[in-house]
Amino acid sequence: MSKSMSYDKAYEELQQIVEEMEGDDITVDQLSEKVKRASELLKICKKKLTETELDVQKILKEMENSEGE
Amino acid sequence: MSNRSSSHKKFFSLQQVAKSIQNMLVEKAPQPIWIKAELHKLNASSAGHCYPEFLQKEGEKIVAQMRGTIWVAQYRSIQKKFVEIVKEPLKDGSQILLLAKIQYHEIYGISLTVWDIDPYYALGELEKEKEATLLRLSQLGLLNLNQQLPIALLPKKLAIVSAANSKGYADFMKTIEASGYQFDTFLFTAQLQGDQAVGSILHQLDIIAKLKHHFDCVLILRGGGGEVGMSCYNHIDLCTAIARFPLPIITGIGHSTNLTVAEMIAFQNGITPTAVAHLLIKPFEEWEDEIARFQSSIAEHCHSFLELKSTKLAQIALEIKRNSRHLIQLNHLELKSCRRRLLGGYDRRHRQEEQRLHQVSVLMGKEIPFFLTRKAQGQVDLQHRLLSILRQKISYQHLSQGETIRRIKWLTLQKLQQWKQNSVHLEAEIEWKSPKRWFEKGYSLTLFNGKPISADNMPVEGDPLVTENHWLRIDSRIEGIKHKEDE
Numbered sequence: 001m002s003k004s005m006s007y008d009k010a011y012e013e014l015q016q017i018v019e020e021m022e023g024d025d026i027t028v029d030q031l032s033e034k035v036k037r038a039s040e041l042l043k044i045c046k047k048k049l050t051e052t053e054l055d056v057q058k059i060l061k062e063m064e065n066s067e068g069e
Numbered sequence: 070m071s072n073r074s075s076s077h078k079k080f081f082s083l084q085q086v087a088k089s090i091q092n093m094l095v096e097k098a099p100q101p102i103w104i105k106a107e108l109h110k111l112n113a114s115s116a117g118h119c120y121p122e123f124l125q126k127e128g129e130k131i132v133a134q135m136r137g138t139i140w141v142a143q144y145r146s147i148q149k150k151f152v153e154i155v156k157e158p159l160k161d162g163s164q165i166l167l168l169a170k171i172q173y174h175e176i177y178g179i180s181l182t183v184w185d186i187d188p189y190y191a192l193g194e195l196e197k198e199k200e201a202t203l204l205r206l207s208q209l210g211l212l213n214l215n216q217q218l219p220i221a222l223l224p225k226k227l228a229i230v231s232a233a234n235s236k237g238y239a240d241f242m243k244t245i246e247a248s249g250y251q252f253d254t255f256l257f258t259a260q261l262q263g264d265q266a267v268g269s270i271l272h273q274l275d276i277i278a279k280l281k282h283h284f285d286c287v288l289i290l291r292g293g294g295g296e297v298g299m300s301c302y303n304h305i306d307l308c309t310a311i312a313r314f315p316l317p318i319i320t321g322i323g324h325s326t327n328l329t330v331a332e333m334i335a336f337q338n339g340i341t342p343t344a345v346a347h348l349l350i351k352p353f354e355e356w357e358d359e360i361a362r363f364q365s366s367i368a369e370h371c372h373s374f375l376e377l378k379s380t381k382l383a384q385i386a387l388e389i390k391r392n393s394r395h396l397i398q399l400n401h402l403e404l405k406s407c408r409r410r411l412l413g414g415y416d417r418r419h420r421q422e423e424q425r426l427h428q429v430s431v432l433m434g435k436e437i438p439f440f441l442t443r444k445a446q447g448q449v450d451l452q453h454r455l456l457s458i459l460r461q462k463i464s465y466q467h468l469s470q471g472e473t474i475r476r477i478k479w480l481t482l483q484k485l486q487q488w489k490q491n492s493v494h495l496e497a498e499i500e501w502k503s504p505k506r507w508f509e510k511g512y513s514l515t516l517f518n519g520k521p522i523s524a525d526n527m528p529v530e531g532d533p534l535v536t537e538n539h540w541l542r543i544d545s546r547i548e549g550i551k552h553k554e555d556e
Binding site for chain 1: 221222223225226250251253254255276279280283284353356357359360363364366367370371374378
């Protein structure tokens with residue numbers, strides 16, 4: 001759950017950066033910073049599509065434990 | 070005694086009673102009649118016949134109870150109709166409308182021989198059940214509960230309630246695997262239709278609820294069979310569990326007409342498992358598109374921004390070039406004019422000076438030859454005079470040279486004579502003063518270090534001495550010495 005929050009946040013931040021850039025209200029230095037940050041965020045967002053997030057072992061363990069209850 | 074006599078009482082045999090009841094039935098109820106009852110238990114036998122138990126209940130209390138028989142032929146035809154129309158097989162516990170003939174068997178008692186069971190009545194009963202469930206849920210405020218749950222932007226971790234061999238499940242998995250996106254699924258197996266379904270699904274939902282932090286949502290997938298046995302999805306217990314479930318539940322149980330309650334109250338109903346798969350894939354596709362759009366938008370803006378800046382720079386550079394060229398030109402012109410002025414001035418001076426010189430030379434030209442002639446003449450005179458003086462001097466020199474030589478000669482002779490005389494005197498003196506005379510007299514000369522003894526040349530005991538006299542040269546060493554001053 002916490003991991004999806006970080007993806008959501010990344011998505012939001014990315015959206016914001018794009019809006020700022022579309023606004024043309026930006027200096028050259030800011031530009032390079034924003035682009036760097038954006039490329040990090042893009043990486044995170046792309047990972048969401050291909051990364052496994054489920055820990056099957058953990059689930060099985062918890063199931064075992066709860067069965068004992 | 071007479072009370073006990075049994076001869077007055079009218080009595081019948083059991084069989085007679087039985088026969089009597091039979092006749093009464095034949096008379097009063099010869100035809101089968103429609104009876105409304107609860108099919109408590111079907112009791113199907115291996116031969117294919119059924120021996121059902123019928124009940125009537127008021128609340129929890131049983132107010133009537135009867136057995137029945139359904140012969141295999143009737144049973145088969147009834148089932149066929151039920152599957153076709155009700156989409157449910159005959160179920161224990163359901164309210165039914167049966168067409169039966171009341172039979173009395175002398176041994177087995179009353180039983181109802183079932184000729185038919187009304188499928189539409191059963192359908193109606195199912196509808197009633199469905200309505201009842203909906204009503205109950207509405208009363209409890211649960212109708213929209215699951216639908217109001219928040220769901221992740223990209224639901225990815227899926228708890229799937231299905232059967233491992235379900236075609237619906239297989240279709241779903243194939244579709245999401247083909248999408249190319251990473252979905253994390255975990256299968257919780259359950260019965261998805263029929264009698265056991267409710268209990269089975271509830272059991273799995275219970276387990277999933279305990280693991281809810283691992284998942285984004287729950288899917289209930291079913292498909293491939295006919296749509297028989299779906300009434301479990303109208304069951305109040307199952308629907309309550311779905312309504313109250315902490316995660317969003319998405320159903321894909323393949324019921325295209327006449328939605329069940331479960332499908333109505335679930336977070337989302339995809340109808341078929343494949344459709345559910347597409348539902349889940351869509352946010353991923355949109356996400357990917359958005360990201361791509363962001364990426365290209367950023368690239369575009371960077372590009373145009375930088376182009377703009379570089380154009381500006383180029384403009385500035387051009388201006389600088391132009392301005393500096395202009396300045397340089399101005400400076401050139403200034404330099405030229407300065408140069409002209411300088412040269413002009415110089416020329417003038419030059420010409421002025423030239424003129425002056427010319428004038429001077431003209432003047433001098435007139436004077437100088439005259440001046441030079443005079444000078445020359447003077448020089449010649451001078452030369453003559455010098456020559457004559459020199460000649461004079463030289464002749465003087467000759468004269469005086471001769472004279473000088475003579476004088477020198479004479480003087481030299483004189484001197485020589487004098488020296489001769491002196492040297493003769495000297496010889497005599499030397500002779501007189503030499504130690505030879507003294508040696509002959511017997512005196513000797515003692516030398517120390519080759520020199521006579523003096524204040525500067527004073528020997529001490531042990532020093533070697535050389536003594537010379539007329540006959541001998543003696544080498545000796547001092548044995549004893551006494552200074553004259555000490556006496």
